[in-house]
Amino acid sequence: MPASPEIAALLVHNNRRLLDSARPLGIPVVHCVTTYRDVEEIRANPFWRTRAEDPSATRKNVLRHNLAGSPGCTIMPGLQHPTDFVVETKKRYDCFQGTDLDTTLRTHGIDTVLITGINTNSCVLATVCAANVRDYAVIVVEDCVNTMDSPAHHDAALMCVRTAFGFVASSAEALELARSWTAANA
Amino acid sequence: MPASPEIAALLVHNNRRLLDSARPLGIPVVHCVTTYRDVEEIRANPFWRTRAEDPSATRKNVLRHNLAGSPGCTIMPGLQHPTDFVVETKKRYDCFQGTDLDTTLRTHGIDTVLITGINTNSCVLATVCAANVRDYAVIVVEDCVNTMDSPAHHDAALMCVRTAFGFVASSAEALELARSWTAANA
Amino acid sequence: MPASPEIAALLVHNNRRLLDSARPLGIPVVHCVTTYRDVEEIRANPFWRTRAEDPSATRKNVLRHNLAGSPGCTIMPGLQHPTDFVVETKKRYDCFQGTDLDTTLRTHGIDTVLITGINTNSCVLATVCAANVRDYAVIVVEDCVNTMDSPAHHDAALMCVRTAFGFVASSAEALELARSWTAANA
């Protein structure tokens, strides 16, 4: 269920720039990758079954999406570094559901998450909610999230995030904040 | 953190009408009530701490909100029936977090949830996400949810729900659907 | 599913002594109480259904056990103090399952648990396992746990705890340890 090539290229560019700046500051990078063993793992979600039956839905291909071994399960070129963490068992919108993300964050003493990725109004939004209710501090990096749905969906999700769940900041602002933490802990 | 008296009155009226129609159809009613033992249980959430420090935030009173014994922990008059279930340990936006809601639904064979309440763009939204990723079928009852934030926040949250997480329906549509299930199972 | 009156009396006595000594040391006390809304919440557990059908099982009355309003849902006299925490939605052996215990501990900064109660080889054991895998430090207070099954079951469970899950200590040892922490933090 890809975004347009333009959105994808911009998003990869912005994320690469953010991650390349974050690693030297000692910020751990965690890649969450959706992978399904088989179509049953997708079909068990009732809303996705309704999407698969609706030819006008942006998520109409959900039952063919990210099956193990397909290209969708690959991290986009340029984004992964050998020291990064990979969480590979993501299966629903929320990156915490059925994964070791919470364990990974907790065992490495991480209490604040900068969230990037696609789609602002589905995986990003659900992960923001899940991180907030687990008492993580959440910052969504605005130029590093996007959506295949529409700019209005992107804006709607960010409006919800800002009001109740976490901060929304540009890459520059997020990195400036991270530098101030690093300085404070030096 | 109350909504305006007009919104509150309308929401109670609409919910009462929905619940009074749902019980005779055999639809179980679950009330989720937020209750904190003490302020520490609220303060542990980092975003809420930032809200408490911002005098312009709609959630600026969060640290005084729904402490055990306060009026906010009461179910609104007219909504509760003796046969309803009450889930009393809600402490975050998401009704599943730290509660027995999942156990309650699962042990009673419930796989579909009609979600109502306040605020559309915080508790309702987070609960919709959490229900979706646990593979419940979700229907948000549009005239039975509202928000203290703004009509734009209400619309933004419902746009996100419709696109990726569940159906949005009026009370009349939701009850019509429920009647068709009851007839099919009779 | 009560233990013998002798075991119950001894256990209440020992727990009362422990709790009365712990509170002045600033150790929070959390009571976990099993309460079922209805028999469906019990019957959903497949092993318990097999116990209910076996007239020789110690847990043969499980389907009548701790329904809301029954005496089994009461905290034993003398054990509860107004400042204690109560976790009321316990429904399975493991006190973390479907409850706000994890939230309660985490939001109050608690990372070590002294576990007491009945039965050593079911609720205590399952809660020890669950606490260990969530990275809490676990100490089972030996003279404050017991079982309706048999002394051999009590010993078997404690052998398993000691080897892989946590420490087993007497009330006196546990309190001495707590005093040393209090002194270290004074």
Place this chain on the structure above:
Amino acid sequence: MPASPEIAALLVHNNRRLLDSARPLGIPVVHCVTTYRDVEEIRANPFWRTRAEDPSATRKNVLRHNLAGSPGCTIMPGLQHPTDFVVETKKRYDCFQGTDLDTTLRTHGIDTVLITGINTNSCVLATVCAANVRDYAVIVVEDCVNTMDSPAHHDAALMCVRTAFGFVASSAEALELARSWTAANA
């Protein structure tokens, strides 16, 4: 933290025989593999830190145990078939903690688990407890579990399982039961 070569060989033999008989009956096989990204993921468990400091503990090597890429992260030869499921993010005794095991079982309609592996009194026991409290029916296959601790530990754990958590059966009994289910559903 290996068992003796004799125990390991017997356990692999018995498990291989069980799995080879189970697959033709349509029973899905799930391998749960412990893998740590780094020592921090182990050290976050406080009881394991105490084991690492005790030269007489069977688990004294826990901080060097199953780091990613080490031989301990490999499934024993002869046990894995291409159609089996692998759950790779196990990090604590309980196979459900921080893994997609629950999702895997649920999305494939599995409500009963035959549990095998090592050690009877740690990973097997904790997983039995966790499966029971999630309302799975549990059968521990007695000749397919074992321990590096001692025969007394094996017996103690099975005594606890039998009394409160699930059935204990031989491979032959478990397969006979599975055949009766297959026949009933044919």
